[in-house]
Amino acid sequence: MIPEAVGEFQNLLGADRVLTDEARLQAYKRATIPVNRDICAVILPRTTDEVIGIVRIANRYRTALYPVSTGKNWGYGSANPVRDGNIIVDLSLMNKIIEVDTTLAYAVIEPGVTQEQLFTHLETHATGLMMDPTGAGPQCSVLGNALERGYGITPHGDHFANICGMEVVLADGSLVRTGFGHYTQCKATYAYKYGLGPYLDGLFTQSNLGIVTKMGIWLMPKPECVEAFYFFAPNESDLPGLVDAIRELLLQGTVRSPINLVHRDRALTMIHQYPWQEARGNQPLPEQVAAHLARKEHLGVWNGIGALYGTKAEIAAARKTVRKKLKGRAKNIVFLNKSKIFFLKRLLRPVVPILPSQLRSRIDITEKSFGILCGVPSEISLKTPYWRCTTPPPTRNIDPARDHCGLLWFAPVIPMHPSEVRAFVQLARSTVHAFGFEACFTFTAVTARAFDCNFPILYNKKDLEETQRALACYETLMDKCMKEGFIPYRVGINSMGKVVDPSDTFWQAVGKIKSALDPHLILAPGRYSLD
């Protein structure tokens, strides 16, 4: 039935927005994880009405559709569907910023709106508002990341928590507005998210129950000041104290944004590529090489980053509390704000051309990581996938999937009990070391009570043996962690089967809802779902 459906899609959208030639499809099949999906076609709607038309055609021909916003789901499958034989619905042409309310601090956006686009809009229109960027780079969809429940590290780091009001096309072609939006006259649609009656937004995150074509997203007024704090601890054994400090700072509300705790080995992947020569071809990276590189980069074994937002006086008070909580737990704490960075750059300006490139890049990274805390999307996190690549990352327009980077994200949630964090670290490290990979921990305090451990398995995708080993490592790690109760907050398209258990009443209930809303199972079959 696919050819007939494709014909109908061409009638609806015109031939230029229905891609079927292999060369065009190839770009959608790229991924940093080892998959090779059979994709039938890619269609590119421009309006919600076209999405409704697409869904109706798909129902008639029983065609499986796989919607993506911009397809930058790095490390989880990029734009690839969970199963073979789907048609990708690429929503990137639906990229209107429909409204920005500067008083109530929100925007209403379509799926194709990228981080860079939203940021630029907020700046050029002098809205006085800032967004929370995620690490997936400037070209990543804001809406898509929020639907995957991605996160950042500003006070609006929990992206799902800052969605307010969705417009969703269901599989039967009906258009549903969640929250208060279906009371079309409502004045508070983008100011209060729960609406009246059941709160449905959660249903359309990490699921295959509808195509979100529009959503409200809360933004922040730019604060008077932003002050980053960086802290460093020299020993593995410093971890429990840091966990306690981070939890206490968040629970008591001194810090209102997620704090990141980055292991030395992860930090190295952000500023280096695998030092094959120093490692003499060994895998994983030998301890003494890692320790040597870390010393050169002034890295601790554990490196923390967080930020304070508010007035000067509020930040001064919070700074005291941060110092007190970290005292005896971290070795150094450095506070940094815009004026300090400005001053530093100004001071160094005359000598920049003669500075070692390492120091120049260090200043650049510091500035960009500070930028992220201020709502400026950047590509700094996108360098990590190039760790074991044989080519260096490009200086801009980084695309790990295009450049054959090998990256498998594993992202389990760990409660902020020091003993649990330590148990997880030991389990994960021993597992990946046995397969010859580095243990690249970043703990992000996505709540005051739990870390998401953002854990990449980095490999050279051009090397078949290493690729197979990476996949085996990933699967072993996932199995072991699931067994020990460290469950991921999000998984790649290759792992849905591991987390969706047909005998579990939770997934059975999700299955019943799926059948009720999408009886022909046309939307993203298998995505966080039995069907």
Next chain:
Amino acid sequence: MIPEAVGEFQNLLGADRVLTDEARLQAYKRATIPVNRDICAVILPRTTDEVIGIVRIANRYRTALYPVSTGKNWGYGSANPVRDGNIIVDLSLMNKIIEVDTTLAYAVIEPGVTQEQLFTHLETHATGLMMDPTGAGPQCSVLGNALERGYGITPHGDHFANICGMEVVLADGSLVRTGFGHYTQCKATYAYKYGLGPYLDGLFTQSNLGIVTKMGIWLMPKPECVEAFYFFAPNESDLPGLVDAIRELLLQGTVRSPINLVHRDRALTMIHQYPWQEARGNQPLPEQVAAHLARKEHLGVWNGIGALYGTKAEIAAARKTVRKKLKGRAKNIVFLNKSKIFFLKRLLRPVVPILPSQLRSRIDITEKSFGILCGVPSEISLKTPYWRCTTPPPTRNIDPARDHCGLLWFAPVIPMHPSEVRAFVQLARSTVHAFGFEACFTFTAVTARAFDCNFPILYNKKDLEETQRALACYETLMDKCMKEGFIPYRVGINSMGKVVDPSDTFWQAVGKIKSALDPHLILAPGRYSLD
């Protein structure tokens, strides 16, 4: 089929936990809103297994069940079902506090756990934790209020946002654990709420899709200091400036808990009963009587209350910002903390017996309202329903439904645009005045972008004419506000029909989910639902 079902319930629970005699049912039929439901029986399970057994019996006999936690849904119907002919499932005997984690600051509770019970548990076990109390009094269910998306005014004021992990009995008798809970080995079940795959918790709030038998609730570590701030503005026209100040303080994160803005006429209902004599029998309360009483009580026309939580230094810095934002917008600001109250009481102790009762009660109210900000449930808000009663509220064990108080809650959400707030005030006031009732506004900043206006229509339920007038007033007000786009965040059992529109695709989608999860429509028919 009801008698057969009742027989089966008796077999399951024993005769003493199946109530059918009219005298016992009478207590469940009481309400502060004018309804008179035909209730068949009340059954009282003690365990989740019993709830599962009940649901299975109900499916066999097609009996409609109406679950209540403690039935204290004051002003919205108390324990009464939406429709006639239901059997009430009273969950108040399921009142175990299953777990309190003092490190991660959460509790796991059953539906019957009351605010007082949780508070007492936290205190007597010296957990160092505090809860957020809602205004419905010490005997109100914590879980029930959270499922209705009720709120309080501490940093955990958004009760639904602080639910983490539910256990739900579905209509088919299956037991579903939401979030991570269905991965039974998971370590982060009560530390991270979204789980993996669709986030379902919202489905079980303001709905009839399942019976929640257990849930995790996040608590706060007691802060070093709590400082309340009260602010007063003398004129109606001060409202826009106050709205701006409140929004700015919340959006920038200086204040992290909902701020309340209480109109003079509402404040009077909390400390007085209707002054029939002074009003010479007139309704609504004449302006000059209200103004006179307000002067005696040192009330502004608009009265604000909020609080700061943190270390001494953090609070000192935030206090400065609060002062600055309110300057020129409020006339007076008073900051109050534990030591000031202690000092004041100590100072006054020798003279308390000879103080005018009014002043004594004022001190008592101040202490109790400060207590609420510190997580201590109290009955102060429960006095309001007695405003037009002919008898005074009892000094404790206040029960407005038992005491024939007339209270209809209307609770629309208003975006924090001053013009919208003013438009709503004018509309609501002119409407209720025309019916002879006071306009009792409390605006609670449930988000940084929207107020819930907690608006009671208070009447004498023993007076038939006044009761009918109150109902007509409520319905007119609701119709007008809905038309103008001020939609309620929650409605009473008498108003479901007004907000659930069968032609709306939102409610159609909810209907499909309902049919999929509860094909025989046995759970709470008509509750925020077509069926």
